[in-house]
Amino acid sequence: MSDLDDLYRRTQGGDTDAFTEWVRRVEPALRGRLSPFARQVDVEAVIQEALLRMWRLAPKLELTGANASLRYLGTIARNLALEEARAMGAEVPLENPGGAVLEIPVPPAPVPDKALRAAILGCLDALRGSPAKALGARLSYGERPDRDLAADAAMTLNTFLQNVVRARRAVAECLKGKGIVVAEMLR
Amino acid sequence: MTPDERDELIEATLSAHRERSREGRILPSPAWADLPPDDREAAFDAQRASRVLEAAYDGGGLNSTVRAVVERILGLGQLDM
Numbered sequence: 001m002s003d004l005d006d007l008y009r010r011t012q013g014g015d016t017d018a019f020t021e022w023v024r025r026v027e028p029a030l031r032g033r034l035s036p037f038a039r040q041v042d043v044e045a046v047i048q049e050a051l052l053r054m055w056r057l058a059p060k061l062e063l064t065g066a067n068a069s070l071r072y073l074g075t076i077a078r079n080l081a082l083e084e085a086r087a088m089g090a091e092v093p094l095e096n097p098g099g100a101v102l103e104i105p106v107p108p109a110p111v112p113d114k115a116l117r118a119a120i121l122g123c124l125d126a127l128r129g130s131p132a133k134a135l136g137a138r139l140s141y142g143e144r145p146d147r148d149l150a151a152d153a154a155m156t157l158n159t160f161l162q163n164v165v166r167a168r169r170a171v172a173e174c175l176k177g178k179g180i181v182v183a184e185m186l187r
Numbered sequence: 188m189t190p191d192e193r194d195e196l197i198e199a200t201l202s203a204h205r206e207r208s209r210e211g212r213i214l215p216s217p218a219w220a221d222l223p224p225d226d227r228e229a230a231f232d233a234q235r236a237s238r239v240l241e242a243a244y245d246g247g248g249l250n251s252t253v254r255a256v257v258e259r260i261l262g263l264g265q266l267d268m
Binding site for chain 1: 200240
């Protein structure tokens, strides 16, 4: 049994910590595999819905074989993406048009990227004022509505977004100066 | 759409916050719906990059998508056996 299987087996018993770790492990790989849908569906919404269903359905699922939870997640995510694309009236693009599962590569064991963290913190420290405040809020609490983050920072929503955009550009430039281009890390 | 407006719309899609329907289903971001297809691809790439930054920034390695999902399951039961 893989460590992913073990995390999901514990999830089936209602273990929220195990599910959190399972989601942390599988989410980047799932997102990467949904790239063919990016023009047709809001991939973020599909990912969250698929992961929530994996939680809800967990006690009922009878999974067999290595990394079965990952395969089942791929099936759910693919079906959701197709449903959403059709609901939007989009032509369904997609790979595996015959109904095959969306195969998600088994994610590697996580290794904390301390160097990246240190570089990001250094670049954020170099920011000043409202852009720093806005991007800090987004990185820390990006699951909260922007209107709430803007209100907490005493900004209008538009000003908040403008500040995040400005700060992201500055941080990307700063990271580039340290030899880090995040887009290249994702290739 | 001006370049600044485009950048702000893309930025709005990077939030992991999504509204839900009455039935509880997660809805697409309104900002995403306002983007033309080419910019949706740019938004997708920016989302991936942002999640990497968030996870690295977070002491526990959790990005905003993971936090959004975990926050929701805490108020959501599992189906009975």
